[in-house]
Amino acid sequence: MIPSDAYDVWLLDLDGTLVDAEPAYRREVFDRVGDRLGREFSTYEREVLWHGLGGSRDAQLRAWGLDPGAFWDAFHAVEDPVVRAEATYLHEDAAFVADLDRPVGLVTHCAEFLAGPVLDHLDIRDWFDVVVCCDENTGYKPDPRPLHLALDDLDARDHAGVYVGDGASDIDAAANAGLDSVHVERHDPGKRGQCVLGDYRITSFDDLRAPAGGD
Known part of the structure; x- marks a missing residue:
């Protein structure tokens, strides 16, 4: 203690x-990010990136062949502050x-x-x-x-x-x-x-x- x-x-x-955030909200965000990037995100990938389970998110994105700048631009573009707060x-x-x-x-x-x-x-x-x-x-x-x-x-x-x-x-x-x-x-x-x-x-x-x- x-x-x-x-x-x-x-x-x-x-x-x-x-x-x-509620799982359904996280799933929706990654679906919309995936649409922008032309790539689907698995349940495992969503959890790792959302919670930073693997350490540096940018390093993880690069390991998966994704540009961190493009990912975060897409991520922030699809998030609505009010919807995020309510979820x-x-x-x-x-x-x-x-x-x-x-x-x-x-x-x-x-x-x-x-x-x-x-x-x-x-x-x-x-x-x-x-x-x-x-x-x-x-x-x-x-x-x-x-x-x-x-x-x-x-x-x-x-x-x-x-x-x-x-x-x-x-x-x-x-x-x-x-x-x-x-x-x-x-x-x-x-x-x-x-x-x-x-x-x-x-x-x-x-x-x-x-x-x-x-x-």
Whole structure:
């Protein structure tokens, strides 16, 4: 168990960590992306790319013979922010975040035009003191810069901090930023094809609810 007061500042990932999109929505998005690229995506490929199960999505796209730039252009072109928000649900155990009584930041690869409507639709924007949506200016995880930007906005660069995420890039970003990490495993580890080694590994935020000094 990890006491919630073990750190002065908490940073968290969004998709796959706190929220996720309904399978039917993910399937529709990839069908439309496939139409634009002239290629079908299997169930396995959809899951790997959506959740980043294989690590770097761009590296995985290249391994499958796809140009990452063309893929992401098509991906963002077919997504409607309102439809995406309405198809997104909050993991029940994520309510833990609302109870944190210290600075909390969100650092996500979800594009800003999609993340904003999701936060508003789920009414969780006020959970976070700062929101950083990764882009070409901020850099992308595992680059530590997005995490450093969040810490700077929180005036907490020198404080004991932790980053919580569901992917290898999250854990690597935490290490690169000098933070501890919590890996939330919401998928069958066998699908990843790799072992994600954070400082802590949990399957639910309920594992973080133990009081300091508790059993």
